[in-house]
Amino acid sequence: MDNAMTLPRYIFRSALIVLLAMAALAQADMATDSVVQGAQIESADSAIEASAEMSVEEVFAELIAARSTSAKTDTIQKIANSDFPQAQTVLQALQEGELYYTKAKPPVLVFAVNHPDGYSISSALNGEDLGVVGLRDVRKVSINNALRNLLRGLLAEMALRSESVDVRLQAAKNLIRSPAEEYLPAIEKAIANETSDKVLVSLRLAEGMININSDEQTKRLAAIEAFSDTLDSDVMSLLAGMQIQDADGNYQESDEVVRLAAAEVLRDMKAQAQLYKIVENTFFGLSLGSVLLLTAVGLAITFGVMGVINMAHGEMMMLGAYTTYVIQLIMPNYIDYSIIVAIPAAFLVSGLVGIIIERGIIRHLYGRPLETLLATFGVSLILQQAVRSIFSPLNKSVTAPSWLSGSWEINGALSLTYNRLYIIVFSLVVLALLLFVLKKTFVGLQMRAVTQNRAMANSMGIRTGWVDALTFGLGSGIAGIAGVALSQLTNVGPNLGQSYIIDSFMVVVFGGVGNLFGTFFAAMSLGVANKFLEPFAGAVLAKIFVLVFIILFIQWRPRGLFALKGRFVED
């Protein structure tokens, strides 16, 4: 408010509206206060009634017995309004699908956590540990989307009293998405006590989402005013909903004043969202680019530096992804760290397989690209079928660690997903490490020497055969690391490699064979181009356009963006 004086008319005007609205509210509050309090007393009453009438055991038995959505809704409300100390834990478990009941008679409500032999269960009544039971010995208390939304709201209302700012913020955000009249007193109380600005903003939005359905125009206008600083998609959806016309030209929102106020806020929101869309698209493009970079950078070594057309490159990625799966099988209780372990493990597994392939097959075929192509294609088929025989042809599920899930919400219109953010960083780190190995280490020096002039390197005393194996192993190992990243994005199955092999070759050829910087620029520019084309052309056409562009580009510059001299180029 202090700043309002120094700032121009716009703020002044809104301040005036807020003041007016507050005045109006104050009056309205007086009138409704007693009603709200009445409701509170009433709900408290019914809670006492419920607990007086029914013990915890009885309510839980009712929850187990409830079949229809409405019966379950009633029981959930009963638990929420009760003063059972375990109410919040039980509802939380129900929301997260961890609430089960045993087949005993009468059935017992239990919390169940996954265990290698089934579930490890504990009583919902007192938390007592009840040991481990088989998968089919307990049944889940199932819920549907309607109940999930109800629980989201109820739990959020409870969580508003939490000590932690993050919990309160999440609760406030959940209330925006599940608004209901009965949460209003709790929200208003929370607003009065809240100290964190961030939470306060979300709480006001939540309040607005409820007040917008109020009977009083002033409250509704105040709610719309509260919306003017947000880009939240639920708010946007609500405001857009008001502007919808039916067949006779009547607006969904009958109150003209409210509708126009909403339309104005909506217009501002849309203009801002448009801007963020461009930022978002760039991010999407860079993240696609970094996936391309990761998958292509290993190939840039085996194909680019060594000149081996390695059709089994995709399968090296697949091996890396399966390594991640196996690591998760070995350490089921440390999923969050499994990825960190999987990275070196995948590098070793794929690298070793790469060295075996090089020593066993490719070594005999240097200088015969066509035969190398066919032989490595054969190897790729063998590896695929081997994985099918060992792990079954079904896809395997690799769990995402919690720190790789969700997104970083900058505002309602722009949120960047964590897994993509990490992959961008990860791909840059891998590229940097690779450059370091090639440019600054002795092994790297030997690799470059062999690439540039094999005969000379040989006569200088470098064991070229050994260097070849190592280079191929390095390229394959990096493909394995890419596989770990891919396991977080897509299926882990025998066909994983095939879907990326074409893209990888495309990037390497476009970037210029043998040049890691070329690969970097090619991957990023293809990623961004693809993502800016996609909204107009659709995913299928965008891909075709990019492919056609590369074909034309290669006609013009056959050696790609950054041509480099090397064994392959000299042929």
Place this chain on the structure above:
Amino acid sequence: MESRKSIKTFAKRGGIALAAATLSLSASIAQAADTIKVGVLHSLSGTMAISETTLKDTVLMLVEEQNKKGGVLGKKLEPVVVDPASNWPLFAEKTKELLEKEKVDVIFGCWTSVSRKSVLPVIEELNGLLFYPVQYEGEESSKNVFYTGAAPNQQAIPAVDYLMSKDGGSVKRWVLAGTDYVYPRTTNKILEAYLKSKGVKSSDIMINYTPFGHSDWQTIVSDIKKFGSQGKKTAVVSTINGDANVPFYKELANQGISAGDIPVVAFSVGEEELSGFDTAPLVGHLAAWNYFMSAPSDANDAFIDKWLEFIGDKKRVTNDPMEATYIGFKMWVKAVEKAGTTDVDKVHDAIIGISVPNLTGGIATMLPNHHLTKPVLIGEIQDNGQFDIVWQTDGAVPGDAWTDFLPESAKLEADWKDPKIMCGNYNTETKKCSGQNY
């Protein structure tokens, strides 16, 4: 050294496998005279192996079970398994091999529509018998094929009806997302026509196609989010093909779209696919099928027990195409017993009208258009990879070969019983069958 050794043992094992294969081949020829041959035409390698291997095992299990009961017509059943390797033209060749060389009496097989289309000319020319167990886009009825999976009116349309209802959330705005091939394109064409007939405006329908195995869903999910924030309840109808689903659902979850906000109803995601997913991001999303492993019926419990025992792995699941295979197999056995012969034409005449119990507690009847009556179930995905059945049709829905919602198909009709029609595409206006065979 080690690599050389492994190559050697590999070669040795390969040799043994080859020898075993030749042996079993010659053994099968020797047995041929007093058995009834059942061809199994499912990909055991290549991209479709993921789905089709299970169906091969299902047929083998059913054959084994039937043989324990004494076979059919007093003869033992003998399965002949071939591997078309997810290679569409190879499907046609293998069909020819099964019919001409192996002289099988019936074939259970195919998954993708393109493989079925590849088999069609061969099976019609050589007058074979194919049971096709997968939900598909309809618009077909061949004399030699029995479609035991769902037609669009037995999966897509009831699912949309459910979402439009109050229970389903009174959805007003629709995203039709699919992989770019014949099944999603045809299904979406039918759905679009259906939605428009229900008064949905074209501005409330968004159609989107992606390539096979699409893995970068960022833009599309962001578009869906934007499309869904226009003030009307929005749902996604997904005909996205198996492999592309994991990244799709992951992206939905990561961008914060929950099933409560924008539910996704999928036609290609079943128990088997879910076993390869990290199901946490999928909980609450929907799928429409004619069978779920969680269906409460005694027949289903018995089937699951038998399957787990046969396959020897307690973690395996059952799914809709398996039920369709089961129904098809039972119907064929019943028809052969009714006809008293395995002769294709006689079995064909006998099978129309035959009823067998399905696994969800109802009855499946073979209709004159070679499709089945099926119940339609909507299930919500649970975090254990199973479905919680939230809705189902009152009774069985008869399968419709030609959809009523596309003008050029509405006038077509398939009837292989009525002697006046006897074709798969009778035009009710011109009173003629069109030139095509099906």
